[in-house]
Amino acid sequence: MSIFEYNGSALVAMVGKNCFAIASDRRLGVQLQTIATDFQRISKVHDRLFIGLSGLATDAQTLHQRLMFRHKLYQLREERDMKPETFASLVSALLYEKRFGPYFCQPVIAGLSDDDKPFICTTDSIGAKELAKDFVVAGTAGDSLYGACEAMFKPDMEPEELFETLSQALLASVDRDCLSGWGGHIYIVTPTEVKECTLKGRMD
Protein backbone atom coordinates (compact mmCIF):
# COMPACT_ATOMS: atom_id res chain seq x y z
CA MET A 1 0.00 0.00 0.00
CA SER A 2 1.34 3.43 -0.89
CA ILE A 3 2.21 5.85 1.90
CA PHE A 4 -0.46 8.24 0.59
CA GLU A 5 -3.08 5.55 1.23
CA TYR A 6 -2.05 4.74 4.80
CA ASN A 7 -4.68 6.87 6.53
CA GLY A 8 -7.24 7.35 3.75
CA SER A 9 -8.86 10.67 2.89
CA ALA A 10 -11.21 12.47 0.55
CA LEU A 11 -11.09 16.23 -0.07
CA VAL A 12 -12.88 18.40 -2.56
CA ALA A 13 -13.44 22.13 -3.11
CA MET A 14 -15.87 23.67 -5.55
CA VAL A 15 -16.53 27.18 -6.84
CA GLY A 16 -19.96 28.80 -6.90
CA LYS A 17 -21.29 32.29 -7.55
CA ASN A 18 -19.28 34.60 -5.27
CA CYS A 19 -18.89 31.67 -2.87
CA PHE A 20 -17.04 28.40 -2.50
CA ALA A 21 -17.46 25.15 -0.63
CA ILE A 22 -14.84 22.76 0.72
CA ALA A 23 -15.66 19.28 1.97
CA SER A 24 -13.87 16.26 3.38
CA ASP A 25 -14.64 12.82 4.73
CA ARG A 26 -14.29 12.00 8.44
CA ARG A 27 -12.44 8.69 8.53
CA LEU A 28 -9.01 8.26 10.01
CA GLY A 29 -7.65 4.75 9.50
CA VAL A 30 -4.50 2.75 9.94
CA GLN A 31 -4.51 0.85 6.68
CA LEU A 32 -7.72 -1.14 6.80
CA GLN A 33 -8.60 -0.53 10.45
CA THR A 34 -10.76 2.49 11.20
CA ILE A 35 -9.42 4.45 14.18
CA ALA A 36 -11.55 7.60 14.24
CA THR A 37 -14.79 8.70 12.59
CA ASP A 38 -14.63 12.40 13.43
CA PHE A 39 -11.27 13.42 12.02
CA GLN A 40 -10.98 17.07 10.93
CA ARG A 41 -9.10 17.51 7.68
CA ILE A 42 -10.14 21.06 6.91
CA SER A 43 -9.05 24.03 9.00
CA LYS A 44 -9.68 27.72 8.88
CA VAL A 45 -6.71 29.97 8.18
CA HIS A 46 -8.86 33.09 8.48
CA ASP A 47 -12.51 33.91 7.87
CA ARG A 48 -12.10 33.86 4.10
CA LEU A 49 -9.48 31.13 3.66
CA PHE A 50 -9.61 27.41 4.37
CA ILE A 51 -7.10 24.65 3.82
CA GLY A 52 -7.68 20.91 3.73
CA LEU A 53 -4.82 18.45 3.92
CA SER A 54 -5.18 14.90 2.61
CA GLY A 55 -2.67 12.08 2.75
CA LEU A 56 -0.54 10.93 5.67
CA ALA A 57 -2.18 12.33 8.80
CA THR A 58 1.02 13.01 10.73
CA ASP A 59 2.45 15.05 7.87
CA ALA A 60 -0.89 16.82 7.50
CA GLN A 61 -0.81 17.82 11.18
CA THR A 62 2.80 19.06 11.07
CA LEU A 63 2.28 20.94 7.83
CA HIS A 64 -0.83 22.50 9.29
CA GLN A 65 1.08 23.68 12.37
CA ARG A 66 3.82 25.19 10.21
CA LEU A 67 1.30 26.98 8.01
CA MET A 68 -0.60 28.42 10.99
CA PHE A 69 2.74 29.58 12.44
CA ARG A 70 3.69 31.34 9.22
CA HIS A 71 0.27 32.89 8.80
CA LYS A 72 0.11 34.22 12.36
CA LEU A 73 3.52 35.88 11.95
CA TYR A 74 2.39 37.34 8.64
CA GLN A 75 -0.73 38.74 10.31
CA LEU A 76 1.36 40.33 13.06
CA ARG A 77 3.95 41.80 10.70
CA GLU A 78 1.74 42.97 7.88
CA GLU A 79 -1.38 43.73 9.97
CA ARG A 80 -3.62 42.03 7.42
CA ASP A 81 -4.86 38.56 6.45
CA MET A 82 -3.10 36.64 3.71
CA LYS A 83 -4.76 36.57 0.32
CA PRO A 84 -5.60 33.05 -0.90
CA GLU A 85 -3.21 33.34 -3.85
CA THR A 86 -0.40 34.39 -1.54
CA PHE A 87 -1.17 31.54 0.85
CA ALA A 88 -1.11 29.06 -2.02
CA SER A 89 2.35 30.32 -3.02
CA LEU A 90 3.48 29.92 0.59
CA VAL A 91 2.19 26.33 0.73
CA SER A 92 3.94 25.57 -2.54
CA ALA A 93 7.23 27.00 -1.26
CA LEU A 94 7.05 25.11 2.04
CA LEU A 95 6.37 21.83 0.26
CA TYR A 96 9.20 22.29 -2.23
CA GLU A 97 11.64 22.98 0.62
CA LYS A 98 11.26 19.28 1.36
CA ARG A 99 11.72 18.22 -2.26
CA PHE A 100 13.93 15.25 -1.45
CA GLY A 101 12.14 14.14 1.70
CA PRO A 102 8.60 15.40 1.12
CA TYR A 103 5.50 15.77 3.22
CA PHE A 104 3.15 13.00 2.06
CA CYS A 105 0.20 15.36 1.79
CA GLN A 106 -1.89 16.86 -0.91
CA PRO A 107 -3.37 20.19 0.21
CA VAL A 108 -6.55 21.77 -1.09
CA ILE A 109 -6.74 25.53 -0.62
CA ALA A 110 -9.98 27.47 -0.97
CA GLY A 111 -10.61 31.14 -0.26
CA LEU A 112 -12.29 34.36 -1.28
CA SER A 113 -9.81 36.77 -2.81
CA ASP A 114 -10.18 40.51 -3.35
CA ASP A 115 -13.57 41.61 -4.68
CA ASP A 116 -15.04 38.39 -3.26
CA LYS A 117 -13.97 36.17 -6.13
CA PRO A 118 -13.66 32.52 -5.05
CA PHE A 119 -10.21 30.97 -5.41
CA ILE A 120 -9.42 27.25 -5.25
CA CYS A 121 -6.28 25.32 -5.90
CA THR A 122 -4.50 22.11 -5.02
CA THR A 123 -0.84 21.15 -5.11
CA ASP A 124 0.93 17.84 -5.31
CA SER A 125 3.12 16.70 -2.45
CA ILE A 126 6.12 18.72 -3.66
CA GLY A 127 4.34 21.97 -4.33
CA ALA A 128 3.22 22.02 -7.97
CA LYS A 129 0.21 24.32 -7.95
CA GLU A 130 -2.89 23.44 -9.90
CA LEU A 131 -5.40 26.28 -10.18
CA ALA A 132 -8.90 25.47 -11.31
CA LYS A 133 -11.99 27.45 -12.12
CA ASP A 134 -14.50 24.78 -11.12
CA PHE A 135 -13.34 22.18 -8.61
CA VAL A 136 -10.24 20.51 -7.17
CA VAL A 137 -9.98 17.08 -5.52
CA ALA A 138 -7.48 15.19 -3.38
CA GLY A 139 -7.12 12.00 -1.40
CA THR A 140 -7.60 8.27 -1.89
CA ALA A 141 -11.08 8.93 -3.29
CA GLY A 142 -9.65 11.45 -5.75
CA ASP A 143 -10.38 9.55 -8.93
CA SER A 144 -14.02 8.93 -7.95
CA LEU A 145 -14.32 12.58 -6.94
CA TYR A 146 -13.12 13.72 -10.35
CA GLY A 147 -15.85 11.67 -11.97
CA ALA A 148 -18.63 12.76 -9.63
CA CYS A 149 -17.70 16.46 -9.76
CA GLU A 150 -17.32 16.49 -13.53
CA ALA A 151 -20.79 15.05 -13.83
CA MET A 152 -22.54 17.22 -11.26
CA PHE A 153 -20.76 20.58 -11.58
CA LYS A 154 -22.51 23.62 -13.01
CA PRO A 155 -20.97 27.11 -13.11
CA ASP A 156 -22.34 29.97 -10.95
CA MET A 157 -24.29 27.92 -8.40
CA GLU A 158 -25.80 29.73 -5.44
CA PRO A 159 -24.63 28.61 -1.95
CA GLU A 160 -27.63 26.31 -1.31
CA GLU A 161 -27.29 24.51 -4.63
CA LEU A 162 -23.52 24.31 -4.22
CA PHE A 163 -24.00 22.65 -0.84
CA GLU A 164 -26.33 20.02 -2.34
CA THR A 165 -24.06 19.35 -5.31
CA LEU A 166 -20.87 19.07 -3.33
CA SER A 167 -22.42 16.88 -0.65
CA GLN A 168 -23.81 14.47 -3.23
CA ALA A 169 -20.49 14.35 -5.09
CA LEU A 170 -18.53 13.67 -1.91
CA LEU A 171 -20.84 11.00 -0.51
CA ALA A 172 -21.10 9.21 -3.84
CA SER A 173 -17.32 9.16 -4.27
CA VAL A 174 -16.36 7.96 -0.79
CA ASP A 175 -18.78 5.07 -1.17
CA ARG A 176 -16.52 3.79 -3.91
CA ASP A 177 -13.42 3.99 -1.72
CA CYS A 178 -12.91 1.67 1.22
CA LEU A 179 -10.38 3.97 2.88
CA SER A 180 -12.53 7.08 3.16
CA GLY A 181 -16.05 7.79 4.32
CA TRP A 182 -17.87 7.66 7.67
CA GLY A 183 -19.73 10.88 6.84
CA GLY A 184 -18.48 14.28 5.75
CA HIS A 185 -17.61 17.82 6.83
CA ILE A 186 -18.58 20.65 4.54
CA TYR A 187 -17.95 24.41 4.79
CA ILE A 188 -19.83 26.84 2.57
CA VAL A 189 -18.20 30.27 2.54
CA THR A 190 -19.79 33.45 1.22
CA PRO A 191 -18.52 37.03 1.69
CA THR A 192 -20.86 37.45 4.66
CA GLU A 193 -20.86 34.11 6.48
CA VAL A 194 -19.34 30.67 6.90
CA LYS A 195 -21.67 27.70 7.26
CA GLU A 196 -20.33 24.43 8.59
CA CYS A 197 -22.31 21.21 8.27
CA THR A 198 -21.74 17.57 9.05
CA LEU A 199 -23.00 15.06 6.51
CA LYS A 200 -24.37 11.67 7.39
CA GLY A 201 -23.45 9.01 4.87
CA ARG A 202 -22.89 5.27 4.88
CA MET A 203 -21.03 4.54 8.09
CA ASP A 204 -18.68 1.96 6.69
Added chain:
Amino acid sequence: MGDSQYSFSLTTFSPSGKLVQIEHALTAVGSGQTSLGIKASNGVVIATEKKLPSILVDEASVQKIQSLTPNIGVVYSGMGPDFRVLVRKSRKQAEQYHMLYKEQIPVTQLVRETAAVMQEFTQSGGVRPFGVSLLVAGYDDKGPQLYQVDPSGSYFSWKASAMGKNVSNAKTFLEKRYTDDVELEDAIHTAILTLKEGFEGQISGKNIEIATIGPKRIFKVLTPAEIDDYLAEVE
Protein backbone atom coordinates in the same frame (compact mmCIF):
# COMPACT_ATOMS: atom_id res chain seq x y z
CA MET B 1 33.88 64.99 26.46
CA GLY B 2 33.86 61.89 28.64
CA ASP B 3 32.09 60.15 25.79
CA SER B 4 35.20 60.02 23.64
CA GLN B 5 36.64 57.26 25.77
CA TYR B 6 33.77 55.05 24.62
CA SER B 7 33.86 55.94 20.98
CA PHE B 8 36.10 53.12 19.82
CA SER B 9 33.88 50.11 20.33
CA LEU B 10 30.48 50.00 18.78
CA THR B 11 29.08 47.56 21.25
CA THR B 12 29.83 49.70 24.28
CA PHE B 13 27.39 52.25 25.60
CA SER B 14 28.82 55.55 26.78
CA PRO B 15 27.84 56.75 30.29
CA SER B 16 25.39 59.20 28.74
CA GLY B 17 23.53 56.27 27.20
CA LYS B 18 24.61 56.86 23.63
CA LEU B 19 26.35 54.64 21.13
CA VAL B 20 28.96 57.11 19.99
CA GLN B 21 29.65 55.35 16.69
CA ILE B 22 26.07 55.95 15.64
CA GLU B 23 26.42 59.63 16.50
CA HIS B 24 29.52 59.75 14.28
CA ALA B 25 27.63 57.96 11.53
CA LEU B 26 24.92 60.63 11.69
CA THR B 27 27.64 63.26 11.39
CA ALA B 28 28.85 61.54 8.22
CA VAL B 29 25.29 61.72 6.93
CA GLY B 30 24.99 65.36 7.90
CA SER B 31 27.99 66.30 5.83
CA GLY B 32 26.73 64.43 2.77
CA GLN B 33 24.97 66.04 -0.17
CA THR B 34 21.43 67.24 0.41
CA SER B 35 18.58 64.92 -0.48
CA LEU B 36 14.86 65.27 0.13
CA GLY B 37 11.51 63.64 -0.41
CA ILE B 38 7.91 64.86 -0.56
CA LYS B 39 4.79 62.73 -0.31
CA ALA B 40 1.97 64.06 -2.46
CA SER B 41 -1.67 62.97 -2.47
CA ASN B 42 -1.12 60.94 -5.65
CA GLY B 43 2.55 59.97 -5.47
CA VAL B 44 6.00 60.60 -4.01
CA VAL B 45 8.99 62.57 -5.32
CA ILE B 46 12.59 62.19 -4.12
CA ALA B 47 15.53 64.30 -5.22
CA THR B 48 19.19 64.87 -4.47
CA GLU B 49 22.12 67.07 -5.44
CA LYS B 50 24.61 65.37 -7.69
CA LYS B 51 27.78 67.41 -7.16
CA LEU B 52 30.65 65.62 -8.82
CA PRO B 53 34.29 66.11 -7.76
CA SER B 54 35.39 67.24 -11.24
CA ILE B 55 33.89 68.21 -14.60
CA LEU B 56 35.74 65.28 -16.10
CA VAL B 57 33.49 62.76 -14.31
CA ASP B 58 30.96 61.16 -16.64
CA GLU B 59 27.80 62.29 -14.81
CA ALA B 60 25.53 59.85 -16.64
CA SER B 61 27.30 56.97 -14.95
CA VAL B 62 26.59 58.26 -11.45
CA GLN B 63 23.17 57.09 -10.23
CA LYS B 64 22.39 58.29 -6.74
CA ILE B 65 18.72 57.33 -6.88
CA GLN B 66 18.06 53.62 -7.29
CA SER B 67 14.94 51.48 -7.54
CA LEU B 68 14.47 48.58 -5.15
CA THR B 69 11.35 47.14 -6.81
CA PRO B 70 9.25 48.42 -9.71
CA ASN B 71 7.21 50.43 -7.23
CA ILE B 72 9.79 51.40 -4.57
CA GLY B 73 12.86 53.61 -4.93
CA VAL B 74 15.47 55.07 -2.62
CA VAL B 75 17.85 58.03 -2.32
CA TYR B 76 20.54 58.68 0.29
CA SER B 77 22.75 61.19 2.01
CA GLY B 78 26.17 60.06 3.17
CA MET B 79 28.62 57.48 1.90
CA GLY B 80 27.93 56.21 -1.60
CA PRO B 81 29.55 52.77 -1.26
CA ASP B 82 27.55 52.02 1.91
CA PHE B 83 24.42 52.97 -0.04
CA ARG B 84 25.25 50.52 -2.82
CA VAL B 85 25.63 47.67 -0.34
CA LEU B 86 22.26 48.47 1.26
CA VAL B 87 20.54 48.71 -2.10
CA ARG B 88 21.90 45.29 -3.01
CA LYS B 89 20.69 43.74 0.25
CA SER B 90 17.27 45.39 0.04
CA ARG B 91 16.74 44.29 -3.54
CA LYS B 92 17.53 40.73 -2.52
CA GLN B 93 15.09 40.88 0.39
CA ALA B 94 12.36 42.25 -1.88
CA GLU B 95 12.96 39.46 -4.39
CA GLN B 96 12.95 36.79 -1.70
CA TYR B 97 9.56 38.04 -0.53
CA HIS B 98 8.29 37.89 -4.09
CA MET B 99 9.66 34.40 -4.62
CA LEU B 100 7.86 33.17 -1.52
CA TYR B 101 4.53 34.96 -1.79
CA LYS B 102 4.35 35.82 -5.51
CA GLU B 103 3.32 39.27 -4.37
CA GLN B 104 5.19 42.59 -4.38
CA ILE B 105 6.61 43.41 -0.97
CA PRO B 106 4.69 46.18 0.83
CA VAL B 107 6.73 49.35 1.40
CA THR B 108 6.56 49.08 5.21
CA GLN B 109 7.87 45.51 5.15
CA LEU B 110 10.85 46.40 2.94
CA VAL B 111 11.68 49.43 5.08
CA ARG B 112 11.46 47.31 8.23
CA GLU B 113 13.82 44.67 6.83
CA THR B 114 16.31 47.25 5.56
CA ALA B 115 16.24 48.96 8.96
CA ALA B 116 16.84 45.57 10.60
CA VAL B 117 19.98 45.14 8.49
CA MET B 118 21.22 48.56 9.52
CA GLN B 119 20.52 47.76 13.17
CA GLU B 120 22.47 44.48 12.89
CA PHE B 121 25.55 46.50 12.03
CA THR B 122 25.19 48.43 15.28
CA GLN B 123 25.22 45.33 17.43
CA SER B 124 27.67 42.92 15.82
CA GLY B 125 31.37 42.47 16.38
CA GLY B 126 33.92 43.85 13.99
CA VAL B 127 31.60 45.94 11.86
CA ARG B 128 30.71 49.62 11.76
CA PRO B 129 27.33 51.27 11.18
CA PHE B 130 26.34 52.31 7.67
CA GLY B 131 27.24 55.94 6.98
CA VAL B 132 24.00 56.69 5.15
CA SER B 133 20.46 57.78 5.85
CA LEU B 134 17.96 56.55 3.30
CA LEU B 135 14.75 58.07 1.98
CA VAL B 136 12.56 55.24 0.68
CA ALA B 137 9.67 56.23 -1.58
CA GLY B 138 7.02 53.73 -2.61
CA TYR B 139 3.44 53.32 -3.75
CA ASP B 140 1.51 50.20 -2.75
CA ASP B 141 -1.99 49.24 -1.67
CA LYS B 142 -1.71 51.58 1.32
CA GLY B 143 -1.03 54.49 -1.00
CA PRO B 144 2.07 56.69 -1.47
CA GLN B 145 4.59 56.42 1.35
CA LEU B 146 7.90 58.07 2.28
CA TYR B 147 10.22 56.63 4.93
CA GLN B 148 13.55 57.78 6.32
CA VAL B 149 15.94 55.14 7.69
CA ASP B 150 18.86 56.19 9.88
CA PRO B 151 22.22 54.47 10.56
CA SER B 152 20.88 53.32 13.92
CA GLY B 153 18.15 51.38 12.18
CA SER B 154 15.28 53.59 13.29
CA TYR B 155 12.79 54.55 10.63
CA PHE B 156 10.12 57.21 10.38
CA SER B 157 7.34 57.90 7.96
CA TRP B 158 7.38 61.47 6.65
CA LYS B 159 5.10 63.71 4.67
CA ALA B 160 8.21 65.60 3.59
CA SER B 161 11.79 65.37 4.76
CA ALA B 162 15.35 66.37 3.95
CA MET B 163 18.76 65.03 4.92
CA GLY B 164 22.40 65.98 4.49
CA LYS B 165 24.20 69.32 4.43
CA ASN B 166 21.39 71.79 4.20
CA VAL B 167 18.90 69.88 6.29
CA SER B 168 17.60 72.57 8.66
CA ASN B 169 17.03 75.20 5.94
CA ALA B 170 15.49 72.62 3.67
CA LYS B 171 13.14 71.34 6.38
CA THR B 172 12.04 74.86 7.29
CA PHE B 173 11.35 75.57 3.62
CA LEU B 174 9.36 72.32 3.29
CA GLU B 175 7.38 72.99 6.45
CA LYS B 176 6.27 76.32 5.04
CA ARG B 177 5.27 75.04 1.63
CA TYR B 178 3.82 71.61 2.40
CA THR B 179 0.06 71.02 2.28
CA ASP B 180 -1.66 67.69 2.78
CA ASP B 181 -3.39 67.76 -0.59
CA VAL B 182 -0.39 68.74 -2.71
CA GLU B 183 -0.34 66.97 -6.08
CA LEU B 184 2.67 65.22 -7.58
CA GLU B 185 3.46 67.91 -10.16
CA ASP B 186 3.42 70.65 -7.49
CA ALA B 187 5.52 68.45 -5.23
CA ILE B 188 8.17 68.16 -7.95
CA HIS B 189 8.29 71.96 -8.24
CA THR B 190 8.57 72.28 -4.46
CA ALA B 191 11.38 69.71 -4.41
CA ILE B 192 13.31 71.66 -7.03
CA LEU B 193 12.83 74.95 -5.18
CA THR B 194 13.99 73.34 -1.94
CA LEU B 195 17.13 72.04 -3.58
CA LYS B 196 17.75 75.42 -5.16
CA GLU B 197 17.68 77.06 -1.72
CA GLY B 198 21.02 75.67 -0.64
CA PHE B 199 22.53 75.04 -4.07
CA GLU B 200 25.96 76.46 -4.77
CA GLY B 201 26.36 77.25 -8.42
CA GLN B 202 24.04 76.89 -11.37
CA ILE B 203 21.38 74.21 -10.98
CA SER B 204 20.70 72.09 -14.06
CA GLY B 205 19.47 68.66 -15.11
CA LYS B 206 23.04 67.40 -14.93
CA ASN B 207 23.76 68.20 -11.29
CA ILE B 208 20.55 67.08 -9.60
CA GLU B 209 18.66 63.79 -9.71
CA ILE B 210 14.89 63.51 -9.34
CA ALA B 211 12.65 60.45 -9.27
CA THR B 212 8.91 60.09 -8.93
CA ILE B 213 6.34 57.41 -8.35
CA GLY B 214 2.78 58.16 -9.39
CA PRO B 215 -0.63 56.48 -9.27
CA LYS B 216 0.51 53.96 -11.91
CA ARG B 217 2.95 52.73 -9.24
CA ILE B 218 6.02 52.77 -11.45
CA PHE B 219 9.20 54.19 -9.99
CA LYS B 220 10.89 56.39 -12.56
CA VAL B 221 14.12 58.37 -12.46
CA LEU B 222 13.72 61.51 -14.57
CA THR B 223 16.14 62.11 -17.43
CA PRO B 224 18.28 65.28 -17.43
CA ALA B 225 16.11 66.62 -20.24
CA GLU B 226 12.93 66.14 -18.19
CA ILE B 227 14.57 67.82 -15.20
CA ASP B 228 15.55 70.77 -17.38
CA ASP B 229 11.89 71.08 -18.45
CA TYR B 230 10.77 71.24 -14.83
CA LEU B 231 13.53 73.76 -14.05
CA ALA B 232 12.26 75.95 -16.87
CA GLU B 233 8.73 75.74 -15.41
CA VAL B 234 10.02 76.78 -12.02
CA GLU B 235 11.80 79.86 -13.35
